[in-house]
Amino acid sequence: MRRRRVPYSVEEMEWLEANYKLVISDYHRAFVAAFDRADVTLSHLNQLRKRKGWKVGRAGGRYIGRHRSFNDAEIAWLRENRMMVIGDYYKEFCRRFGRHDISANGLNALRKRKGWKTGRTGQFVKGQEPPNKGKTCPPGKGGRHPNARRTQFRKGHMPHNSRGAGHERLDSKDGYIIMIVADKNPWTGANTRPVHKHRYLWEKANGAIPDGHVLKCLDGDKTNCDPSNWEAIPRGVLPHLNGRHGMDYDQASPEVKPALMTLAKLKQAARNAKKRRSERNRGAGDAA
Known part of the structure; x- marks a missing residue:
């Protein structure tokens, strides 16, 4: 059975339309106190606002063109220095603006949202030399560490399960x-x-x-x-x-x-x- 629609007087409708942006609990409490309408529930008022198309929230595009975390000076600096490596980018930004509430991931995400290109693809290009070219591993480090030496194959070493001709x-x-x-x-x-x-x-x-x-x-x-x-x-x-x-x-x-x-x-x-x-x-x- 269809539920009966709650009737409202002209004076009540004028009040409801004038105050529809109130939080729903305050909206209901104030209406009941003003007009002694104990028969009206919170759900009734919420449905009324929807039927009337009374928008109580903020516009969906309210943040377009605005920055919630950065001011104009910060955005200008970030755009100008966007090609820095993310670690240096983050440290220099924090030092310059004293913004320790921002993370490196946050700055990286900002660059992606803005479409700022860093000039790096993350790929090796033909002819590019590795940074350690011509450098030898220091004694006791990496592959020259005693623990690594113990498990390395020596020249001429044969695995224990090798089988030569005739086996x-x-x-x-x-x-x-x-x-x-x-x-x-x-x-x-x-x-x-x-x-x-x-x-x-x-x-x-x-x-x-x-x-x-x-x-x-x-x-x-x-x-x-x-x-x-x-x-x-x-x-x-x-x-x-x-x-x-x-x-x-x-x-x-x-x-x-x-x-x-x-x-x-x-x-x-x-x-x-x-x-x-x-x-x-x-x-x-x-x-x-």
Whole structure:
């Protein structure tokens, strides 16, 4: 239900309009005392001022062109010396005007609000020399402090976990042996690089692995890196040996492994022959 609007007499309205800039609590108290209107609440008078559009505050742009913290002489000095470094800018301002109630951040914020450019970008320019160029660190300071010296690497120092050429480790993920060889690393430029030992030795004995082929361990022991224990087989043979529906070659007995390898190769050869026949038939059908 809509609340009933409180009625006011002409005399009351004249008083309310003449005194609307009073603080709301004083406004209400004075009105009730002057007209004995106990039925009028503070909220009633506040809503009345809003309906009438009586503005009780100061204008929103009242500070435009004015400085709440600085007088004209201070602003003139700050503008003239705006290119000083903020630390010197602040100290000189405080000394000259005795203004210790202002902070360095306050002056920096003033420069930003005014759009005063300092002439500095905070960036190094091409050819700029650092301030410490040609200067050596004093003894006992910085990197020459005894505490810093104790933890510095010496010339020729090798880290405790460095591994030179010939070092081997077992790859815990795949079970292959990783060996460090004295070949230039094509990715990092280092003088050594890690390789799979079985592949490295096989290629030394037999040349590069043919395209589409992979090395298969014949006895199931991946740590046996003798080239004779590895055979380059077509990649398509692997699913027949190790796949989900394969022959479980690695777990088979040594006597059976050669037969399983031969059978897997035959299956792959039959699959390839079937694929070629299908392609020929498709080509003949397209030609017809």
